[in-house]
Amino acid sequence: MKKIFPILVIVFTSCCTCNKNQNKPVEVEAQEKIPEEISVFENAYPDITFKTTYVESLDDYKIEMTVPGKEEKETLYWCEGRLLPEDELKNKDMYWTVLYHYPKEILDPGQMTEEQKEQLKTMSSSQSRRKGPGSPMFFFDAIYNAKTQKTIEPNIEAAVFLGRKTRIHKRIKTPLKNVETKILELSKTDDEVKKFVDGLKSSDAYYWRLIDGTNRKSFHSLGIAIDVIPKRITGEIFWSWAKDHNPSGWMVLPLSKRWLPPLKVISIFESEGFIWGGKWAIWDNMHFEYHPELILHNGINE
Ligand SMILES: [Zn+2]
Structure with a gap:
């Protein structure tokens, strides 16, 4: 599969x-x-x-x-x-390019150079997030009918993901269902995956809003991003919350101090065209986003 x-x-x-x-x-x-x-x-x-x-x-x-x-x-x-x-x-x-580098492996934050660390500090500053370049949304607005809240809402459907109610864009219904089927199948034999499923508090997808601290629409506004939030969060789960606790070191916080979904769950999402926010330098470990073009472009499932 x-x-x-x-x-x-x-x-x-x-x-x-x-x-x-x-x-x-x-x-x-x-x-x-x-x-x-x-x-x-x-x-x-x-x-x-x-x-x-x-x-x-x-x-x-x-x-x-x-x-x-x-x-x-x-x-x-x-x-x-x-x-x-x-x-x-x-x-x-x-605008950035629509296709960008999404790594096969999870990057070790310890390998980050001082220069990269400085770059990230600048990129994540509120000034740069508000005024700097960002993802062009025009392609996605076109294919998901997402120019306005009024145009997108007829495309949003109620769904259940791993037993938690959510709302998603109808275009991701099949891939998300496939992700769920694969995770549930694996949870029968894999304790870590079973623990992840049992410990899930919510699955939050569609929500019309801007990205925190920016003027840009989040992919949640298109109903193609989903946050899997555990009942018990062990470690930091989101860069911006980690930044509040550790303003100069959040970007190199070791993986052992971050909450991560099981690696097999990440691979399952990727096998169906979703990327995981934990592989971004500005990391969002609860977040998955449907981008089959990035999965193909980066040869993730090859
Ligand atoms: Zn999210």
Whole structure:
């Protein structure tokens, strides 16, 4: 079951190859100019149709997306991986790329250099979090219909995850259900996983709000992030709370002093397209987020 993604990749990659071979030579040439990373999105979201064309006047790639259930096409520009609407291209420095490095292994905070530590201090300052660049949400707003609370709410459904009530975006219903099935199956034979399931206080997903200390929407506002909160929190669980206790050392707090879900639970989430917030430098150990494009881009399940 863990191999679901690599199998999908092989299938879709070979499909793309067939299509290419059937195209006329001129079109093949045009396709080859298109950044390869765009195929990561096509493979991660197979029900969405992506049409990419080069726009000479902007020296950029226009991506038209057809999202099931939406009549109008969504148009974004590649902008070196930022996926921005045309009127945001002038503000491109305010955005990170959509695809970023998500490590296979959990990084040992003890390995962090002084320079990285300083960088993190600056990045996590309230000034930088409010005014600095952040994740571009336009691609996600388009595919989840999440521009406003009014547009997203018809897509939000009641759900139960590991016995705890929550609300999620309907697009993650199947992958989250698969995560639950795998965890419950494993909990029959694995004591640590059973303890995790029994000790769960809540599973909180959809919640329309901004990221703490920023002007940006959280992925909870899209219903594709879920916090698994234990009844008993042993150690620090979230960077910002740890920062209150330890302003200069939270970023290098050893893993042994942080609460972590069982590693097998993290792998199960990843096998279904979710990333874990504990692998971010600005760590959020209760948090999982549905990003099949990052799982594919980083070869996590390979
Ligand atoms: Zn969260």
